[in-house]
Amino acid sequence: MSVIYHAHVYFLPEQIIAAEKLHARLRAALSADCWMGELIHREVGPHTQAMFEINFDESLLSEVRALLEAQRGELSILIHPELSDDIEAHTNGANWLGKELALKIYTLSRGE
Numbered sequence: 001m002s003v004i005y006h007a008h009v010y011f012l013p014e015q016i017i018a019a020e021k022l023h024a025r026l027r028a029a030l031s032a033d034c035w036m037g038e039l040i041h042r043e044v045g046p047h048t049q050a051m052f053e054i055n056f057d058e059s060l061l062s063e064v065r066a067l068l069e070a071q072r073g074e075l076s077i078l079i080h081p082e083l084s085d086d087i088e089a090h091t092n093g094a095n096w097l098g099k100e101l102a103l104k105i106y107t108l109s110r111g112e
Contacts (some may be wrong), residue, residue, distance in 0.1 A: 005056040006056040007068060010101060011075055016041075018073055022078040023052055025071055031060055045088060046103040055082075069097050076101050084111035 006058055011019035019039060034056040041050045056064050058081070068077050076098035083089040086108035 005058060005064070006063055006078075006080055006082060007054040007056070007064060008047060008051045008078045009045070009054070009068070009072070009075055010051045010077070011039075014047060015075060015094055017051075018075060019050075019052065022073070022075065026054065026067070029067055029071075030045055030054065030064065033055070033057060033060065034064065043104075046086075046105060046107045048102050048104060049076075065095075065097070072097055074098070078103075085109075086111060 009019065009022065015030055016039075023036070023039060030036065036078045037053045037057075039050065039052045043049065044051075054064065058108055061079075067080060068079075076096065078090070078094055078096055078101070080094045083093060087105060090103055090105065090108055
């Protein structure tokens with residue numbers, strides 16, 4: 001059974017145009033097997049900045065990571081596996097591209 005990964009692409013208010021351009025480029029470049037959400041212009045869940053999310057299968061991890069690294073500019077990106085333990089996924093399981101941002105870990109659960 002393969003693991004699903006999430007990539008969270010963060011942006012500040014002054015980075016909205018860069019985030020919109022990256023979102024459009026990624027929508028055109030990513031595999032049809034990737035799901036990409038719209039820009040969320042507020043903090044949500046453990047995320048302390050506005051962001052958009054990409055969900056993809058583990059088999060696409062290297063491809064998606066390389067594309068994000070090449071295209072991200074100054075934007076920070078969190079990549080993590082989807083685990084039953086959300087805290088583990090967002091801490092020890094997390095990889096950052098760019099500056100690591102603080103997360104509201106207290107909003108996450110340990111799972112079963």
